[in-house]
Amino acid sequence: MGSENLHEAAEALSSETKDTHRAITSLVEELEAIDWYNQRAEACTDADLRAILVHNRDEEGEHAMMMLEWLRRKNPLFEATVRTYLQSTGPITEVEKQMKAEGEGGEAPDASGSPPSLGIGSLKIETSSKG
Amino acid sequence: MDLLKRSIAPILPDAWKAIDAEAKRVLQLNLAGRKVVDFKGPFGWKFAAVNTGRLAMLPSGPIADVASGVRTVQPVVEMRTPFVLDIMELDTVARGADDPKLDPVIRAAERIARAEDTAIFYGYEAGGIQGLVSASPHAAVVVGAAADWPRGIVRAKEALRSAGVGGPYALACGRKAYDELASESEDGGYPLRKHIERNVLEGPIIWAPAVVDGAVLLSTRGGDFELTVGQDLSIGYAFHDRTAVELYLTETFTFRVLEPTAALLIKRS
Numbered sequence: 544m545g546s547e548n549l550h551e552a553a554e555a556l557s558s559e560t561k562d563t564h565r566a567i568t569s570l571v572e573e574l575e576a577i578d579w580y581n582q583r584a585e586a587c588t589d590a591d592l593r594a595i596l597v598h599n600r601d602e603e604g605e606h607a608m609m610m611l612e613w614l615r616r617k618n619p620l621f622e623a624t625v626r627t628y629l630q631s632t633g634p635i636t637e638v639e640k641q642m643k644a645e646g647e648g649g650e651a652p653d654a655s656g657s658p659p660s661l662g663i664g665s666l667k668i669e670t671s672s673k674g
Numbered sequence: 675m676d677l678l679k680r681s682i683a684p685i686l687p688d689a690w691k692a693i694d695a696e697a698k699r700v701l702q703l704n705l706a707g708r709k710v711v712d713f714k715g716p717f718g719w720k721f722a723a724v725n726t727g728r729l730a731m732l733p734s735g736p737i738a739d740v741a742s743g744v745r746t747v748q749p750v751v752e753m754r755t756p757f758v759l760d761i762m763e764l765d766t767v768a769r770g771a772d773d774p775k776l777d778p779v780i781r782a783a784e785r786i787a788r789a790e791d792t793a794i795f796y797g798y799e800a801g802g803i804q805g806l807v808s809a810s811p812h813a814a815v816v817v818g819a820a821a822d823w824p825r826g827i828v829r830a831k832e833a834l835r836s837a838g839v840g841g842p843y844a845l846a847c848g849r850k851a852y853d854e855l856a857s858e859s860e861d862g863g864y865p866l867r868k869h870i871e872r873n874v875l876e877g878p879i880i881w882a883p884a885v886v887d888g889a890v891l892l893s894t895r896g897g898d899f900e901l902t903v904g905q906d907l908s909i910g911y912a913f914h915d916r917t918a919v920e921l922y923l924t925e926t927f928t929f930r931v932l933e934p935t936a937a938l939l940i941k942r943s
Contacts, residue, residue: 659676659678659680659905659908660716660905660906660907660908661694661697661698661701661906661907661908661909662698662906663698663701663702663705663708663906663907664708664713664715664716664903664906665708665712665713666702666705666708666709666713667708667709667710667711667712667713667894668709668710668844668878668880668894670841670842670844670876670877670878670894
C-alpha cells in the first residue's frame, strides 16, 4: 500500500494531487528523521556513533530540501511562499509586508494593491511536432 | 512605492484594473517573439545584464607577466513609451462605466510590443541586440505567389534541417503574409493557413506585425533564441494636471541569438 493517509477516495484524486501527497508525506518523514537523529546524536555516549548519527541527520536535510524543491517546481503555492520567505533577511513575520512595499522580483503588489508588472511573461506556444 | 510610482497617480483601483487589463489584452495579441523564443525572467528592476560567460582579453595586464581580461555581459535595455488618459474618463469606471475610452493604452501597448519584436527579429544595434533575422546565415527563400507558400516553407524547413536544426518549427508572419495565408485557399477550397499549419509546417503560424518583409521560419525546440526580461511589461505613472494623467508602458529586456542557423527569412516577392 502506497499510503494510508489519503483523506479522500483515491479514485476521486488526480495523479498530480496524489504525487503531491507522496511528496508532502516524504518531506514530513525526512523532517521527522532529522529530529530523531538530532536527539539521538545529542543523547548518545559513543563519539563514533554520534558522528554517524550526525552524518545521517545531515543527509536527511539534503533529502528534505530536494523534496521541498520538487514541491516548489510543481506547486504554485509553494513557489510563491518559497520565493517570499526563503533566504529572506530581517524579522520573518515582516517579510511579506517588506516584499509588498519594495515590489521585489517585480511580482509583488505595490502600495496601491496593483501588480507592478502586467504579468505577461512567456507566451511560448508548446508544440510536439519534430518537423 | 517602487519605480512605477503608481500609488501617487490620481487613478482609482478599478480604473487601474481596466487600464492594466486593456494593456495586457493588446500585448498578448501583439507580442509575437515571446510566442516562439525562450523566455528568462522576470528578474525585476535590479537586474542589469546577462552573463555571456565570455572574457574579452586586454592587450596588457596591470604588471608584467599577468594576463587579464574583462568579463563581457549583455546589458538589458530599458524601454518606455508614454500615453495620456483623461482623468474624468477614468473616473467613469468608478461610476460603473464598463467601456472607458482607453485608445491611448492600446496604441502604447502596440508600440512597445512592436519595439520588443523589432529588436527580437531585426535587432537593435544601439541597445546591443542582434535580431534573429539579421543573425541568420541562410539566404532568404523567395515566394513568388500565394500558392507557392507551401513549397517555400518546405524549402525553408529543409534548409534548417540541413543545418542540423530540428523542430518543432513555427512561422512568424508579417501582416501581408498572414493576410495572404488567411485569405487564400487551396484548389480544393481548404484554407491555405490551415493546410500549412497541419500538413506542411506541423506547427503554429504566428501573427507577427513587426516582421516587415514576409515571414520567418524558426525552430522552437529551445536553446536557440533567448529573451531575458528584468522588469516585465508594466505601467507606471509620470505626472498629471487638472484634466489628464500621463502614464507609460515600460520594460527592461535583452535578446540573444544563441544559434543563428535556427531561423530563416521567407520573402514574398
